[in-house]
Amino acid sequence: MGEDLGRVLVVDDDEVIRQLIAVNLTLEGFEVATATDGQDCLDRVLDVRPDVITLDVMMPRLDGWETASRLRTEEGTTHIKVVLITARAQEDDKRRGFGIGVDAYLTKPFDPAELIQVVRELAATARA
Template identity: 45%
Template sequence: MKVLIADDELRLRKVVSLHLKKSGFDVFEAGNGQQAVDMAKEIIPDVIVLDVMMPEKTGLEACAELKAHPELSKIPVVLLTAMAEADDMKKGRDAGADEYLTKPFSPKELIDIIRSRS
């Protein structure tokens, strides 16, 4: 299963990637929202994990664009973010996110969410 992770924090992205690879996923990484959209169009992942606060295109903007794209609209999107207010979660749902996981988070919880969405 192909999982695309987009986060501008390299260290966090690498930690998440490592946990997912150990769990048997094929992992692709993007450093911002625009890269995530471009890569998704190229690789057609099974699940996309997006940070909300990223340069060039936020995770919310990337999510909305992915959900509006005919070939990508059915791909589950997990927002992984430090933004934990109810209003933030509503914005995530409004953008089309399928799941919303707040930092700090358990890698096992993220893996369980990814598996449940595939």
């Protein structure tokens, strides 16, 4: 595991999905932190200093849309790569996500290999 691939903050209110993503990324060699919802993400992001955030859309307290929007506008977080992960696959949702400025969009159920590939590519550009 000599290679440092970067740091990822996994944000999902569903513990099973949060752990699934975290375990897959940890096994791949990423340093992983987790948050239970958008507010938890914003509370922790400056301490964690992730290269990439995987962000569920449907969450209590603060949803993924608002969280992504705040990450894009608050000083200190505008550079972080954001992957939205959601069951909402409509084109309008994708347009909304890209309009906010997210870097990638994955639909649940997602292929863990695809998630790893997307996170790997984004982390590489974040650290370039």
